[in-house]
Amino acid sequence: MAVETQPVSPALNQPAREEEEALREQLMFDPRPREELNRMVMESMYSTSPRYWVAVGVLTALVLVCLVGMWGYMIFTGIGIAGIRKPIYWGVFIVTFVFWIGISHAGTFVSAILRVFKAEFRRPFTRAAELMTTFGLAAGALYPLIHLGRVWVFYWMIPYPNARWLWPNFRSPLVWDFLAITTYLLSSTIYLYLPLLPDLAMARDRTQGWRHAVYKALALGWRGTEAEWFRLRKAINIFAFAIIPVMFSVHTIVSWDFAVGQVGGWNSTIFGPYFIIGAILSGVSAVITILVILRATLKHMDYFIRPEHLDALGKLVLVFSMAWAYFFFNDYLVSWYGGYEVTRRILTLHATGPTAWVWYCMLFFNVVIPWLTLWSRKIRRTPWAMFIITVLINVGMYFERYTIIPMTLGHQRFPFDWGEYSPRLPEISIAFGTLCLFILLYLLASRLIPLVPVWEVREGQEAHKVVKVGKTVVPSVSELE
Structure with missing residues (x-):
């Protein structure tokens, strides 16, 4: 049967026209001229309202007061003003650190892995996800310095030759x-x-001053020559394959912070994949949250951001919620039947102790809500x-990190050394500040760089066609590389 690639004729029957209209609801089958796409992206960068500047001013004040001011006060006074003390030396600071590192993994997953598997729905929001990776790492990278206490000697963590023979x-x-954050931040940038x-280059040619x-x-000096496009695509493909193992290694290293310790409830061999699945679940959920906000405000x-993209990402969230539930209960079952009394007691206290509401909220937000x-x-x-769903999932993932760290540290081998952890104002303030x-x-990046990769969207629209096969219309995708 012959296949015609020219535009569908208006004389098509009613079912064929309905099929074509349904396809036009998808971004790849609703093309617009390149110049119009460029204009739309540039207008979104210039559309600043008084509400935008009010939001920037309020956030700047909160960062200066809650993060910079409170951190400076803690440096001047001492880390003792925080709630971390024997037997719980890791609190909200480390919980928030693990949370931000987990959030940052979604940019790599959404952009690199979906690019490797040639998932076409990724095209309009890859940059929004990659920005989330960079900014999430920037927020998370502060916490090793905050938790260090004496931040002025932070360079002791850097393995460099020195005259004092001082090695970390x-x-x-x-x-x-x-080492993990530095490597991941450099590669993701x-x-x-x-x-x-x-x-x-598109913005360069359309701006002044x-x-x-x-x-x-x-x-x-980008000019868009054939040689430049060839090298760019090669470089992106190489980095897409190279950054994936970096992503897995970074969060595996974060899980080793816990798994290699002699702490009951932590020394688990499944922490590596468990942390990675949790990071992807929280990260993809954060991507959806950001896309909804961008769609409503820009x-x-x-x-560019359509229901089809939320639909595809929502399926990923559901899959990773199921995978997270499997690893979560797998870790509990193995620890419970392993016969280690300390671990059994900790797992029981998670569900029956004074902070059991955190444990139940974690399961409700991460499992019940997505599955229903x-x-x-x-x-x-x-x-x-x-x-709403994705915000609740990330609240649940924060509670999961809280369960792993302070709720586990409070009840170890010796009952006389037990304790409860209560976050104090400096910790809560600094976490809110980040x-x-x-x-x-x-907010600043949304007005400084194009949030939508116009060339990727246009490339995808040129590859996708609506063709007529007999009396019906079907989508067709061409191979560009």
Whole structure:
């Protein structure tokens, strides 16, 4: 049967026209001229309202007061003003650190892994996810310094030759985290910058003044020649494959902070994959939350971010919620039947102790809510519903880290050494300050760089066609590489 690739004729029968209209609801089958796409992205960067500047001012004040001010006060007074003390030496600081490192993994997953598997729905939001990786790492990287206490000697964590023959303790988790975060931050920043080059050149050619000078410097003389496109695609593909093992190794190292210790409830061989699955679950949920906010606040963003993208990401969240539940209960079952009395007591206290409500909220938010809602296509394609679900999932993932760290440390081998942990104002303030810092960085970036990779969207639209096969229309995807 012959296949025609020309535009579908208006004379098609009614079912064929309905099928074509349904396909046009998808971004890849609703193309617009390249110049119009460029204009839409640039307008979203310039659309600043008084509410935007109020939000920037409020967030800046909160960062200065809650993060900078409280951290400075803690440095001046001493880390004793925090709630961490014997027997619980890791509290909200480490909980929030693990949370931000987990959030940062979604950018790599959404961009690199979906690019490797050629998932076409990733095209309009890869940059939004990659920015989340960079800013999440920037927020999380503060916590080894905050928890260090004497931050002015932070360079002792760096393994460099020195005249004093002073080398860091390689058994310390601080050194592991420093190396892991530095490696991941450098690689993720490069991976963010490479696909940004064509869009920086686009912004360079459409701006004046200081913006033009900045974009001109950052675009590195990009002209869009065939040789430049060839090298760019090769470099992106190489980094996509290379950064995936970096992503897995970084959060595995974070899990080793706990698993290699002689602490009941931590010395588990499943912590590596368990932490990775949890990081992807919280990260993909955070991507959906950000996309819903961008879709509601930025001009023209509803054209690029559509219900189909929330639908696809919602399916991923449901799959990883099931995988997280498997690893969570696997860890509990193995520990329970392993015969280690300390671990049994800890697991019992998680569900029956004074902070058991944290444990039950974690299961409700991470398992019950996704399993009861995300099976529905209608819910997955409803932005406000996805916003609420994904925010609750990340609250549950924060409670999961809280359960692993302070709730486990409080009841170890000797009953006379037991204790309860109560976060104090400095810890809560600094944790809230890093959240404000993350949101502030995202707000500023949304007006400084194109959040949508226009060239990737246009490339996908050129590859996707609606063709007529007999009396019906079907989607067709061409191989561009």
